[in-house]
Amino acid sequence: MSSTKNPAARSHAGAAADKRRFLIRMVSVLIGGMILDGYVLGIIGPVAGTMAEDLQLTAFWEGLIAAAALVGILIGAPLGGVAADKWGRRPIFMFDIGLFAVASGMQFFIDSPVWLIVVRLLMGIAIGTEYAVGWPLMAEFSPTHLRGRLMAAMGIAWYGGFMIAFLTGHLLNEYTELSWHFILGTSTFLAVALFLARLGLPESPRWLWSEGRKDEARALAAKYMPDDALDDVQHEDVRKGSFGMLFSKEHWRSTLFISGFWFCAVTPYFAIATFADSVLQQYGLAGGLAGGVGLSAVALAGVIVTFLLIEKAGRRLLTVPPQWLCGVVLAIIGLWAGAPAPVVLILFLVFSFFNAGYNTLTNVYPGEVLPTEIRCIGTGFAAAVSRVGAGIGIFLLPMSMESLGAGPTMLIAAAVALAGAALSQWLAPETKGKTLTEAAAAFSH
Incomplete structure (x- = not known):
């Protein structure tokens, strides 16, 4: 009996082990992409003062450089999404990290504000493309019972990358003779490592199925995906996606929810976190390492709690x-002009914790409520x-703090957060425990 059953059992165990190793590899490179994104957007804050002094920047130029990567994301995300749904996840996944590595490396040699904006714009295009293909890939390869946690882990990576960047930038800027060019360029090392780690990754079976390439989809699903995933893949429709489908009668609610929710979640965070030093100093609190890293550390804790729950x-x-x-x-901070500094700090920490928690869901929902052809x-x-929203927050916050003051600026941030709450109260679905096909179908009208 053992001689007939053991070979089959060993073969099944070996296949399961291979799938686990692949999932670990896929998760690792996707998480690495989010660390890189958080790092790029966080590293600009600690060197902003040195960079502004060296390049003789006004507040306008400082905000423009800080927001350049976000403008690039604005360009790269939709273009990358269209390309990934048209030509496949795999080629676009490699293109974006290659572009990022080249653009990041250019930061070592640039000392013109115009060229710095151009380079960080290119990096943003790469990051936007990573958003458009990375999160869908995570959703498409994840087991149903782990999908939420694995996608939430990408949020941990983003906040971790932002905090690591703030800490690294502060330490290198304060305690070494390294130039701000080099500090900004440190993202290149991670980008090159990720490019090498992505070589040889397969195409998404779900995308292949949506293109009618069913035999290839079955073969890759059997090799890389959980045993029950193939059945779910085969329940999906075979049809081409298009940008216009986002606003169709069937999908407009999904589009409105994920876009509006995401906009309202990140706008206050980016504005406050990127310029944590100046925001805290307006309220009589010490900035620097303790302020910026403190807010980021609490935000990271909020993401971890969401990941666990x-x-x-x-x-x-x-x-x-x-x-x-x-x-x-945020409304209390804006209205309570004479609040004691410790109270204001506690309120900022509460905001950072809970905002980061629901920001994690902006990683999860898009991959779940949209079908494969437009994911x-x-x-x-x-x-x-x-x-x-993030670009508006980063670009306008320094000028708003200077012209309107801290109180009105925080009230504007509060209004954005409350608008997001109302939208989510209306449209946020529950997708826990559903396959991707079920989750997308349940939110279609």
């Missing part, structure tokens, strides 16, 4: 109530809309 509490509970809370907290297009569009 997402498959138990579900998506909606972690999305709607925290947004109302953050809107109220990348829709994710890219939502990412672009969100980065309009």
Whole structure:
């Protein structure tokens, strides 16, 4: 009996082990992409003062350089989404990290504000493309029971990358003689490592199936995906996606929700976190390492809590109530002009914790509520809309703090957060435990 059963059992165990190793590799390179994104957007803050002094920048130019990567994301996310749904996930996945490595490396040699904006714009295009293809890939390869956690892990990576960048930038800027060019260019080392790690990754079976390439899809699903995934893949329709489908009667609610939710979630965070030093100093609090890293560390804790709870509490509970809370907290900061500094700090920390928690769901929902044929297009569009908000926040916050003052600026941020809460109260679905096909079908009208 053992001689007949053992070979089959060993073969099945070996196949399962291969799938686990592949999933670990896929998750690692996707998480690496999010670390890189957070790093690029976080590294600019600690060197902003040195860079501004060296290049004799006004507040306008400083904000423009800080926002350049976000403008690039605005361009790259929808274009990358269209390309990934048209030509496949794999080639676009390699293109974006290659572009990023080249553009990041150029930062070592640039000392003109115009060229710095151009380079960081190119890096943003690469990051936007990564959003459009990376999160859909994670959704498409993840087992149903782990999908929420694995996609939430990308949020941990983003905040971790932002915090690592702030810490690294501060230490290198304060305690070494390295130039701000080199500090900005440190992202190149991670980009090159990720490019090498992505070589040889397969195409998404779900995309192949949506293109009618069923035999290839079955073969790759059998080799790389969980045993029950092939059945779900085969329940999907074979049809071409298009940008216009995002606004069709069937999908407009999905598009409105993921775009509006994402916009309102990131706008206040980017503005406050990127310029944490100046924001905290306006309230009589010490900035520097303690302020910036403190807010980022609390935000990271919020993402970790969401990661631990997402498959138990579900998506909606972690999305709607925290947004109302953050809107109220920002309103209190804006209205309470004479609040003691410790109270203001506590309120900022509460905002950072809960805002980061529901920001994690912006990684999860786009991959779940959209069908395969428009998953990348829709994710890219939502990412672009969100980065309009992030860019507005980063670009306008220094000028708003200077001209309007801290109180009115925080009230504007509160209004954005409360608008997101109202939208989510109306449209946020519960997708816990559903396959991708079921989740997308349930939110289509």
